[in-house]
Amino acid sequence: xxxxxxxxxxxxxxxxxxxxxxLIEKIKDSSPDVRTKAWLGAGEAGWPAVSSLAEVMTDxxxxxxxxxxxxxxxxxxxxxxxxxxxxxxxxAVHLSSLLxxxxxxxxxxxxxxxxxxxxxxxLIKPIAGLLTNKELREDARMVLERxxxxxxxxALEAGFKTAPEDFKLNxxxxxxxxxxxxxxxxxxxxxxxxxxAVKTLPK
Amino acid sequence: xxxMNKLSRREFLAAAxxxxxxxxxxxxxxxxxxxxxxxxxxxxxxxxGVGGMGGHHLNxxxxxxxxxxxxxxxxCDVDENRLAKAVxxxxxxVTPYRDYRYVLQRKDVDxxxxxxxxxxxxxxxxxxxxxxxHVYVEKPACCTIxxxxxxxxxxxxxxxxxxxxxxxxxxxxxxxxxxxxxxGNIGHINRVDCFHYPSxxxxxxxxxxxxxxxxxxxxxxxxxxxxxYNQRYLHGVFRWLLESGGGxxxxxxxxxxxxxxxxxxxxxxxxxxxxxxxxxxxxxxWDSAVLMDVTYTFKNPDWVMTWRQMPNDQLPKAEERxxxxxxxxxxxxxxxxxxxxxxxEFIHWGxxxxxxxxxxxxxWKPGPGAKEVYKSPGHKEDWFExxxxxxxxxxxxxxxxxxxxxxxxxxxSFILGRKIQWDQKKQEIVGDxxxxxxxxxxxxxxxxx
Numbered sequence: 001x002x003x004x005x006x007x008x009x010x011x012x013x014x015x016x017x018x019x020x021x022x023l024i025e026k027i028k029d030s031s032p033d034v035r036t037k038a039w040l041g042a043g044e045a046g047w048p049a050v051s052s053l054a055e056v057m058t059d060x061x062x063x064x065x066x067x068x069x070x071x072x073x074x075x076x077x078x079x080x081x082x083x084x085x086x087x088x089x090x091x092a093v094h095l096s097s098l099l100x101x102x103x104x105x106x107x108x109x110x111x112x113x114x115x116x117x118x119x120x121x122x123l124i125k126p127i128a129g130l131l132t133n134k135e136l137r138e139d140a141r142m143v144l145e146r147x148x149x150x151x152x153x154x155a156l157e158a159g160f161k162t163a164p165e166d167f168k169l170n171x172x173x174x175x176x177x178x179x180x181x182x183x184x185x186x187x188x189x190x191x192x193x194x195x196x197a198v199k200t201l202p203k
Numbered sequence: 204x205x206x207m208n209k210l211s212r213r214e215f216l217a218a219a220x221x222x223x224x225x226x227x228x229x230x231x232x233x234x235x236x237x238x239x240x241x242x243x244x245x246x247x248x249x250x251x252g253v254g255g256m257g258g259h260h261l262n263x264x265x266x267x268x269x270x271x272x273x274x275x276x277x278x279c280d281v282d283e284n285r286l287a288k289a290v291x292x293x294x295x296x297v298t299p300y301r302d303y304r305y306v307l308q309r310k311d312v313d314x315x316x317x318x319x320x321x322x323x324x325x326x327x328x329x330x331x332x333x334x335x336x337h338v339y340v341e342k343p344a345c346c347t348i349x350x351x352x353x354x355x356x357x358x359x360x361x362x363x364x365x366x367x368x369x370x371x372x373x374x375x376x377x378x379x380x381x382x383x384x385x386x387g388n389i390g391h392i393n394r395v396d397c398f399h400y401p402s403x404x405x406x407x408x409x410x411x412x413x414x415x416x417x418x419x420x421x422x423x424x425x426x427x428x429x430x431x432y433n434q435r436y437l438h439g440v441f442r443w444l445l446e447s448g449g450g451x452x453x454x455x456x457x458x459x460x461x462x463x464x465x466x467x468x469x470x471x472x473x474x475x476x477x478x479x480x481x482x483x484x485x486x487x488x489w490d491s492a493v494l495m496d497v498t499y500t501f502k503n504p505d506w507v508m509t510w511r512q513m514p515n516d517q518l519p520k521a522e523e524r525x526x527x528x529x530x531x532x533x534x535x536x537x538x539x540x541x542x543x544x545x546x547x548e549f550i551h552w553g554x555x556x557x558x559x560x561x562x563x564x565x566x567w568k569p570g571p572g573a574k575e576v577y578k579s580p581g582h583k584e585d586w587f588e589x590x591x592x593x594x595x596x597x598x599x600x601x602x603x604x605x606x607x608x609x610x611x612x613x614x615x616s617f618i619l620g621r622k623i624q625w626d627q628k629k630q631e632i633v634g635d636x637x638x639x640x641x642x643x644x645x646x647x648x649x650x651x652x
Contacts, residue, residue: 032486036483036485040483062410063408063486063487066487066488074620077618077619077620077637078620080619080636081621082634082636088637109428116645117637117640118637138647138648141645142428143645145645146640146643146644146645147640169648170649173648173649173651174645188649189330189649189651190304190307190308191649192300193302194302194419194422195302196283196301196302198283198286198299198301200290200295200297201294201296202296203296
């Protein structure tokens with residue numbers, strides 16, 4: 001099939017649409033058996049299913065929402081297999097669209113972590129954009145720490161420069177982890193902070 | 204107290220002996236060379252995580268304290284109810300903490316017992332080592348490949364003695380099994396099939412909620428990425444989540460495979476490939492494999508180890524016993540391993556605090572020239588010896604990380620749905636960028652390695 005063949009392209013699109021609709025229907029099924037079989041087999045659904053599954057991830061039925069989330073993870077794990085670069089990139093691009101402000105925080109957070117496994121240089125910018133979002137900045141920091149590209153270090157360093165004081169230590173941790181020096185903002189991992197109300201028994 | 208570094212050890216003991224009212228409670232590291240207590244000194248311990256196995260360790264250490272072997276300085280837990288109970292167990296004068304870093308700041312503490320959920324083991328062991336504390340840490344040693352590397356490096360750099368709680372190696376019948384196998388009684392062993400009953404499914408899923416008042420949810424999560432509290436995370440049931448517990452393979456696998464690596468003389472080696480399949484829970488928060496099949500292929504020497512979580516009716520039948528055997532009756536027949544050699548087979552059940560060897564190994568009498576194997580004096584005793592002498596412990600951190608890595612790699616293959624290639628020398632997954640990234644898990648500030 002030629003990439004430029006509009007008829008064939010439409011046919012493929014229709015098949016994909018049908019496959020995604022079938023998947024979503026099964027993910028929403030009342031039977032745990034049907035839902036489980038659906039999410040376990042979702043890997044090959046690929047990028048066309050990303051957005052629809054994300055919608056279901058906030059379904060009011062917790063088990064349906066969970067099945068949708070697990071289906072999306074299956075897609076990420078399948079797309080990340082060796083030798084599937086194009087598929088991985090397509091899924092990652094569609095995941096990055098889930099980072100948008102109008103998406104629920106829970107979906108955005110999950111998408112961030114999915115990108116931590118398959119995201120690359122091209123997607124660092126939208127991830128780094130969340131370093132200023134108070135609810136998601138810590139996840140964004142960790143995800144950037146994991147993506148092994150110089151651009152992610154640069155994004156962490158840029159974020160550090162403009163970060164509020166209460167977040168600079170977090171970013172400094174990631175920058176150091178990636179092998180770069182940070183002036184000031186020493187590591188506080190061994191500094192205790194939390195007190196107990198339980199008392200010692202007197203001798 | 205007068206600075207001890209002004210007195211020789213002999214002078215100090217004479218002075219202490221002369222003062223009848225002075226109890227023999229000396230911060231051991233005051234007397235000993237470089238953070239190692241002397242042979243006759245009490246080791247001062249602290250307990251981080253005091254529920255579940257942590258409660259068992261605390262009770263055990265209290266018994267040892269009553270016998271004059273150790274002193275307990277502090278207890279620590281993120282659950283105030285558990286902490287209050289631990290204070291009652293430990294007794295007067297023992298200081299409670301919520302934050303383990305207060306424990307690590309104490310100069311009088313020689314050694315810590317860490318029995319927190321698995322996702323804390325790596326970070327807390329590394330921090331303890333960096334503060335010069337000897338460590339007993341529950342199994343599995345670590346949850347990621349990166350944690351394991353950091354743990355080995357921290358123990359080595361800070362010269363601390365680490366014992367990991369795969370205590371199966373120290374059981375009487377483990378010694379008998381090891382000796383039997385090491386003397387070639389079943390010939391050359393080319394396959395070890397580990398068996399276990401399935402991981403549970405959550406039949407009572409509940410929605411997220413506010414954490415209970417007594418729990419510091421932030422500290423419980425520690426290095427894990429933040430998420431709302433759900434009562435199906437804890438206590439104990441954290442095992443059934445891949446992130447925090449890893450399922451049966453990372454729980455009991457850290458026992459059964461520990462015996463296998465020890466008896467096969469395979470500590471320090473690793474597989475070249477790992478391939479796993481399994482079934483997943485149909486509902487609820489828990490996500491570890493219910494049934495599971497993992498194949499580990501080792502090269503030079505060539506052998507295969509498998510881990511199989513199977514339906515209960517497929518488990519090998521347990522040996523009948525009188526109860527007079529060294530390990531007594533088999534109380535947990537649902538896990539163990541079958542060793543397959545060129546001259547026969549051997550089976551053991553359990554692999555943790557209960558390790559039961561097949562009759563033929565128990566009854567085998569070594570002849571002249573038979574190969575002897577190490578007989579542990581007890582898992583804690585072996586650790587104490589390590590603390591005092593610097594001797595390598597039976598489940599030292601290098602060996603324990605090797606075993607934990609097997610379980611981690613098995614789970615990774617299950618999660619990814621594909622075979623993994625492993626480079627033991629580099630301690631790295633090769634040829635799979637996604638799996639390679641999953642060797643580490645970014646940690647939440649400030650609870651990091």
